[in-house]
Amino acid sequence: MTDHTRSMTPIIEARNLHKRFGTFTAVDDLSFRVEKGEFFGVLGPNGAGKTTAIRMIYGFSPLTSGSMRVFGLNIEQGWREIRSRLGVCQQENTLDPDLTVEQNLLLFAGYFSLPKVIAGQRSRELLEYFALEHKKQAKVEHLSGGMARRLMLARALINDPELVILDEPTTGLDPQSRHQVWDKLKELRSRGLTMLLTTHYMEEAAWLCDRLIIVDHGKILVEGTPRALIREHAGDSVVEVETPSEALREFTRSRNLQHDDLGNRLIIYNTLGPDLEHQLRGAFCDQTCTFRQGSLEDVFLRLTGRGLRE
Ligand SMILES: Nc1ncnc2c1ncn2[C@@H]1O[C@H](COP(=O)(O)OP(=O)(O)O)[C@@H](O)[C@H]1O
Ligand SMILES: [Mg+2]
8 A cells, every 4th residue: 555545545434334223223324434633523413323323433333234444444354453543432431430540541551452661651641631640549439520521531542542532522511621621632633633523512513623424313414514514504694583573574585594483583594695684784673683603503403403302
C-alpha cells in the first residue's frame, strides 16, 4: 500500500448496516464513513439506534448484515487489532466500583498488555490531564458524576488509541464539567485523534463535530457539517412569534415560508434572507417576536419531530 492510498482509507467505513433483535429492526441500512482526524457526530432521539450502531464498531454487537471496516480492517477478522487501536467511553458507567481510580486505569492497561512502567506513566499523565490526580487513591463509588465521567474518558485513552468512541460522554454533567470535557475533547482533536461522538446536546455537537449524521428509527435522515445542516433546514435566521395573528399565518402560507405552527407559537425558518426579516419586523412584529440565529436544535426538531419518545 502506498502512503497515498493509505491516507485515503477511512478510519471507519460502515456499509448497509442492519441490526435486528427478533423482529425489531434497530439499525436499518446505515452507511457512513469517518475520515482520519475527523470529529464525527451521531445524533438521534432515544431509541434511534445510535448505541447499537456504534457497538458494531468495536465488535460488541454482531452485524445482522452489512459490512464494517475499521482502520481498513474487516471487523469480523480484524476485531482483535481494531480493539487494540481504539478507545471506548460507553454510555453507562462501566468503572469497577470496588477499585480505586488509579486501579481502574491500571486494570485496563492490563487488558492491553501494556508493560507496567508504561501503564504507570500513562495513568499518571491521564490523571493529571483530567484533573483527577488528587483522587487517585479514592474508590470509584465516592466520585462525583463529573469525576466518574472524566475517569471513563481517561480510561478510554490508556492504550493511546487512534480512534475514540464516545457514547453520550456528557449526559448528566453540570455545565462546568461539560465545558471541561469539551475543552479536553477539542484538545485531543487538535492532536489528530479521530473521534466519534453521540450526544443529546445540540450545542455540543455543533461546537465539536466536523460532520454529523442525524439518525431516527435506525435510518440516516441527513448528513453534513453543522453549518450546512443549519443553513439548509433552519435558514439564516429564525423568528419565533408568541400568539401569532391570523394575518401572519396567512402571510406565512401565501409566501410558502418554512415554518412550524405549534398553536400558541409560530416558528418561521427564514431561508430567504434579510428582506423577509425586514418585512416581518415591519408588518407583523411588535413585542411578541423573537429573532434569533438558526441552530442545530432547530434542525434536529424539524427532522425528528417534537413528539416524546419515552
Ligand atoms: N439487546 C437488545 N435487545 C432488544 N432490543 C434492543 C437491544 N438493544 C437495543 N434494543 C432496542 O433497539 C433500539 C435502539 O436502541 P439504542 O441503540 O440503545 O438507541 P439509542 O442509543 O439511539 O438511544 C431501542 O428500541 C432499544 O430498545
Ligand atoms: Mg444510546
